[in-house]
Amino acid sequence: MRLLHSFIPSLLLSSAYVVSAASSWSFEDATLTVQSKGAGVGAGAKEKLSPSTPLSKPVALGSTDSLKMLLTTTNGKKARQPHQAFLTLTDPTTGLEESFVLSVKESGRGKVDLTQKDLPIQFLTSSKPIVASIVIGSFGSSTPYKSKVFDLSVTRDPNVPLAIPAKPIRYAVEPEIHHIFRTDPRSPPKIITLVFAAVVFGALPALFGVWATLGANVNHLSKALSNAPVSHALFFGSILAMEGIFFMYYTSWNLFQTLPAAAVVASVAFLSGSRALSEVQERRLAGLR
Amino acid sequence: MRWLSSFLLLVLLGVAQALSSSGRKLLVVLEEAAEKERFGGFFGDLEARGFHLTFESPKSTSLSLLKHGERAYDHLLLLPAKSKGLGPALTANQLLEFMKKEGNILLTLSGDHATPTAVQSLLLELDIHLPSDRTSLVVDHFNYDGESAKDKHDVLLVPYPKASRPDVKNYFSGEGVIAVPRAVGQTLGNESPLLAPILRAPSTAYSYNPKDEADIVEDPFAVGEQLNLVSTLQAHNSARLTILGSAEMLQDAWFEAMASLNGKAVKTANRDFVAKVSEWAFKETGVLRVGKMVHYLNEGTGKKSNSSAALPQNNPKIYRIKNDVSFQVPISEYSHTHWTPFTPPPSDSVQLEFSMLSPFHRLPLSPLSQTANSTLYGVSFKTPDQHGIFNFRINYRRPFLTNVEVKEQVTVRHFAHDEWPRSWQISGAWVWIAGIWVTVAGWVGFVAIWLYSSPAVGAAKKTQ
Numbered sequence: 179m180r181l182l183h184s185f186i187p188s189l190l191l192s193s194a195y196v197v198s199a200a201s202s203w204s205f206e207d208a209t210l211t212v213q214s215k216g217a218g219v220g221a222g223a224k225e226k227l228s229p230s231t232p233l234s235k236p237v238a239l240g241s242t243d244s245l246k247m248l249l250t251t252t253n254g255k256k257a258r259q260p261h262q263a264f265l266t267l268t269d270p271t272t273g274l275e276e277s278f279v280l281s282v283k284e285s286g287r288g289k290v291d292l293t294q295k296d297l298p299i300q301f302l303t304s305s306k307p308i309v310a311s312i313v314i315g316s317f318g319s320s321t322p323y324k325s326k327v328f329d330l331s332v333t334r335d336p337n338v339p340l341a342i343p344a345k346p347i348r349y350a351v352e353p354e355i356h357h358i359f360r361t362d363p364r365s366p367p368k369i370i371t372l373v374f375a376a377v378v379f380g381a382l383p384a385l386f387g388v389w390a391t392l393g394a395n396v397n398h399l400s401k402a403l404s405n406a407p408v409s410h411a412l413f414f415g416s417i418l419a420m421e422g423i424f425f426m427y428y429t430s431w432n433l434f435q436t437l438p439a440a441a442v443v444a445s446v447a448f449l450s451g452s453r454a455l456s457e458v459q460e461r462r463l464a465g466l467r
Numbered sequence: 468m469r470w471l472s473s474f475l476l477l478v479l480l481g482v483a484q485a486l487s488s489s490g491r492k493l494l495v496v497l498e499e500a501a502e503k504e505r506f507g508g509f510f511g512d513l514e515a516r517g518f519h520l521t522f523e524s525p526k527s528t529s530l531s532l533l534k535h536g537e538r539a540y541d542h543l544l545l546l547p548a549k550s551k552g553l554g555p556a557l558t559a560n561q562l563l564e565f566m567k568k569e570g571n572i573l574l575t576l577s578g579d580h581a582t583p584t585a586v587q588s589l590l591l592e593l594d595i596h597l598p599s600d601r602t603s604l605v606v607d608h609f610n611y612d613g614e615s616a617k618d619k620h621d622v623l624l625v626p627y628p629k630a631s632r633p634d635v636k637n638y639f640s641g642e643g644v645i646a647v648p649r650a651v652g653q654t655l656g657n658e659s660p661l662l663a664p665i666l667r668a669p670s671t672a673y674s675y676n677p678k679d680e681a682d683i684v685e686d687p688f689a690v691g692e693q694l695n696l697v698s699t700l701q702a703h704n705s706a707r708l709t710i711l712g713s714a715e716m717l718q719d720a721w722f723e724a725m726a727s728l729n730g731k732a733v734k735t736a737n738r739d740f741v742a743k744v745s746e747w748a749f750k751e752t753g754v755l756r757v758g759k760m761v762h763y764l765n766e767g768t769g770k771k772s773n774s775s776a777a778l779p780q781n782n783p784k785i786y787r788i789k790n791d792v793s794f795q796v797p798i799s800e801y802s803h804t805h806w807t808p809f810t811p812p813p814s815d816s817v818q819l820e821f822s823m824l825s826p827f828h829r830l831p832l833s834p835l836s837q838t839a840n841s842t843l844y845g846v847s848f849k850t851p852d853q854h855g856i857f858n859f860r861i862n863y864r865r866p867f868l869t870n871v872e873v874k875e876q877v878t879v880r881h882f883a884h885d886e887w888p889r890s891w892q893i894s895g896a897w898v899w900i901a902g903i904w905v906t907v908a909g910w911v912g913f914v915a916i917w918l919y920s921s922p923a924v925g926a927a928k929k930t931q
Contacts (some may be wrong), residue, residue, distance in 0.1 A: 215817040239824040259682055262673060264609060264690065275670055277690040282683055313671055315608025317618050322608040324671060347660045350634060350816050355829035359789070378901040379829030382908055384814055387917060397921035410918070420905050458918060467922060 201254030202321035203314040204229045208249035210328065215242040227327050236307040236329035240265075241338060245292040245330075249280075252313050257286030260316040267301060267330065268309045274300050275373050277313070294332065299342055306463075307331040398466065404458060409453030416447035468899040488539030488754045489569065493518040494527050494532070498548040506546070508719040512742055516751070516803075518542070526627055530556040538568040542749045545586070547577040549716045552585060559589035566706040573748040575714035578604030578621065578649035578677075591728040593700050594656030595710065598688040605652045605694055605712070607672035612646060613727035621677075623635065624728045626698070627740065628666045634815040635866050638752050639665055639743045642738030644728060646721045650692035650712035661700050663866040665709075665744060668694035697744060705869035717741055752804050753867045758797035758841055760875055763857055765793040765847055782905035787876040789884070790850045794859060796832070797841035798871075806840035811865075819846055820860040827851040832861075837874045854881045 206225035214415050225233055227249070239245055248266065250257050263280040276298055294302060301308050307329035315322030334340070365371065411421035420443050429434040461467055477669060493513065503510070503522065510520055522538065523530045525548050531539060545557070545563060561586070562572060576582055581601045590597060606620045616622035624644045630637035645666070652674045655662040674688040688694075696712040715721060722738040744754045763781050786792060796819065800809035811817060814833035828851065832844035850857075860874040890896045 187875045208586070239863065260672075261675075263685055264673075267668070268670075268692070275691045275693075277673075279685060279687065284682070315671065317606075317608070317620055319617065321670070324609065329574075336562065346657050349660045349866060350632070351831075352818060352829060354827050354831065355820075357821075357827045358848075359847075359852050365893055366714075368894050371894050375901040378905055382905045385909055386912060389912075393922075394916045394920055396915055396919040398848055399919040402919055404513075414915070414918065418676050418911065421911065454918070 180280065187257050201260075202318065203251065203253050203260055203323040204310065204315060205249040205323070208327070211246045211248075212237060212239060212243050213246065214240065215244075223388045225328070229323065229325060229327070232326045233328040236331040237310075238333050239292070239294065240296050240333050241335045243293070246289065247280075247292075248287070248289045249312075250286045251280075251282055251288055252286060252321055253316075258316075259284050259286055262313060262315045262322075263288050264313040265292070266311050266313055266324075267297070268311065269300060269304050270306050270309055271304065272300065274298070275302070294334075297332065299340070302332055302334060302340060303342070304332065341395050399460065401461070402454075402467075405460070406453055406457040408456065409450040409463060412450035413454040414445055416443050416450060419443045420447065471804055484594075487516075487518070487541065487749045487751050487806055489571070489750045491518050492540045493520050493544060493749070494540040495520055495522050495544045496530070496547065496548075496553075497522055498526075498547045498550065499525055500524075502546070504721070505718045506684060508722050508738065509717045509745075512738070513745065514748075518749070525550070525554040525557055527556075530554070530718065532556065532561055532565040533568065538565055540571045541570060543570060545572065545574045545629065546717075547575055547580045548583060549580050551583060553583045557585055557842060559585050559592060562589050563592070566708060567704070569681070569704050571707040571709075571749055573709045575711045575717065576651040576653075578602070579715075582651060587870045589774045590653070590710065593708070594659050595700065596654045596656070596663065597651060598674055598676070600678075602678055603651065603674045603676045603688055605650045605672050605674050605696065607645070607669050610649065610669045612648075612727065614725065615648070621649050622726070623650065623668065623672065623696070624726055624733065624735070625669055630656060630812075631866065632662060634655060634754070634812050636812055636868070638747050639740065641736060641739050641743070643724070645731050645740045645912070646724060646726055646735040646737055647696050647713045648695050648715040648721060651697065652712060653696055653698050653710055654689045654693055655695060659700075661702060662674070662698065663701070664698045665747075665823055666695065666697040667692045668696055684795065685927065697865070699747075701727045701867070701869070703870060705754075707748055707750065709744060709863055711744065720907040736918040747867065750869070751801070754801035754869050754870050755805060755809060755863070756799045756801070756841075757861065757871055757873050758799070759785070760794070760796045760859060760861075760873065762792055762794040762875070762877070765791045776797055783877070785879055786850050788850055788852045788854055788883065790879075791847065792850055793845065793847045794832075795835065795843055795845040796861065796873075797838070797843045799841040800868075808836070808837045808840065808842035810842060815865065817861065817863050817871075818845055820862065821850070821857055822850065822860055823853070823855045823857045826860075827853065827857070830895040850879050854879050919923065 206229070208229070211224040212223055225237065227233065229248075237245070247276055251260050251263055252258060252259070261281050263282045264277040266275055266277045268275050274448050278292060278296070280288040280290045308331070309326050309332045310328050311324060311326045313322070313324045315324075420440065423436060423439050423443060427433075439450060458467075473791070495510070498669050500522070514520060522835040527894060532543065539613055542556060543562075546552075566572065574586065576586070576597070582597055587597055587601065604621055605623060607623050608620050610624050611620040612622040612624050624646055626644055628637070628642045630640075640906040642682045647666070652668060652672075655664060662734050668691065670691040673690040675684045675693055698710050702708070716737050721735055724735045726733050726735055726739070743752075754818065764783065768923055799806040801807075818831050819828070820826040821828040828848050830846045830848055832846050834842050835845045855878075855881050856876060858874040858876050861871055863871040892902060
């Protein structure tokens, strides 16, 4: 009856086997030793494994430790040699499995040695303890055995770097790429711009004010207009028109619209200017300047 | 009249039948004609799906996969032969040449016969490994058929495979158990992304050689889920090679056999599973087609339209940097008889790359609309601020789907001289603009005073 009880978890695990008179595979006298490299024989922690209940505490396997498991495989309480005797390690997160073959003699005595070198790299980097289970099965009608026996927590020396191979290419969705644009050119705050623009505009009345205090005036405007009305009007008008052409060029005109207009205005300025400036010279010679 | 109506009926029947997307000529290589009857159900199913089956023996002199440099058949089904080799017409090189011409191969192995060397070297070339002793088979003491393999445990009963990854479509799902009698397990190399397993062995299975005298398995070829019972390779040209570990799966005897798994009576679902595998192998499922790509300038409303064309021109050859561009492409998937709208699994997406040497944008395409046989995918983005020759590129490769790689080249030019913002739109330039106009006004004022000023009253003689 005790035997039957001890099998219940394994039976559940291997999905409801018919508990019949047929014999079942199991193991007995299982010991687990983890030995550090420098320590003497028998110094390591020794645990007894039971086929029905897994060890409550995970077994730690350091980078220099070696794990040794000894057991006797049994078929219906008698020591027998099975065809399949594996220690299967399973990563609980990824489901990755790796099996280690137990070398079982005809007497049923089996053993397996394990160090970190034997483990795939995924087990060394796993954050959760690795589930270790024993699988015993053979041909014929005997019920095979598979049950978790202990948890293996791999402790690594953090100072020793681990050579993790590059991930192989797998066709899958690739990370999105969004082009990072260069930042747009920025302007200083508008208030600063406006203050300085106001200062620049303020220079104009200041200039005219200084000129006015120095005695600048336009008192001879009527005199000049009466002496040479056409040439003065055209000359001053052409200077204003030239500035207007510059304004149009700045806002909308292209060079081919600007150049003919500038040529016309410039020739008007040249012709009328010589007359107007002669009039100015007459005034200077008359001592009116 | 009667012949006409019957002819019409035939034509209609032909339309209603399933057709592979890549041809219907199927060559079955079979050593003994007597074996044909064992596979009668499978061949009948294939014929019902519209394939024209040609049977040849590997020893036949007329057998040739290629004719005038092109493939003579669209698909090839290789059934295991007793002889060691497959003959001069089916060397590894010939089979690869057949795949290079986009021929699909369904290769079956069997634990009963030694695997031919041609097959072994073909698979080795593709990084698929078979047990080196060539007679090994897969056993499992946990999931075997209690009826037919009570002692030998070499008839595995396995459930339908789950999707190998959450972002991969499962074309082989179903209900029930699949019988895999006397299978040759394969292991797949880790490096190649072209390889994909369909059906893995259960975790307690292992491969062993029955001729081995040892009472205990000491150095198994592979164990557990690293053993594949059905595995696939899809080449870069989308030619498919499917390796079926057990040819017996195709036999009538296992189509709907009564089996017992751990004491429970079950019925095998081989007929359905084998149909799904052969549908995939012969390109009746998992085939993608890309329609015409359309891209256009998407300036939206509110932008000044200085061009006469109000509607954006489709597929222009040139764009400017920082243009808003829309891209659309229809994608269809072939399903048994016709093209259907393609939808990737939820965690997967078709991606568009806008690339010059390397991608500047890699954006997921989202479905915009669906027609009866395609889904229209689209995305809008801004061209990068780098001028040059760019490509709109879709490179969609996934396990079990044919490869899609399409691209279209466009030029991306820099801003033209009149496309920059005007100086008054830049607030930082206002101070300088003010300076210019103050200078202009000062000049005009100076000219007026110089021309019309009377002498200053007092000490100063001149204003300048």
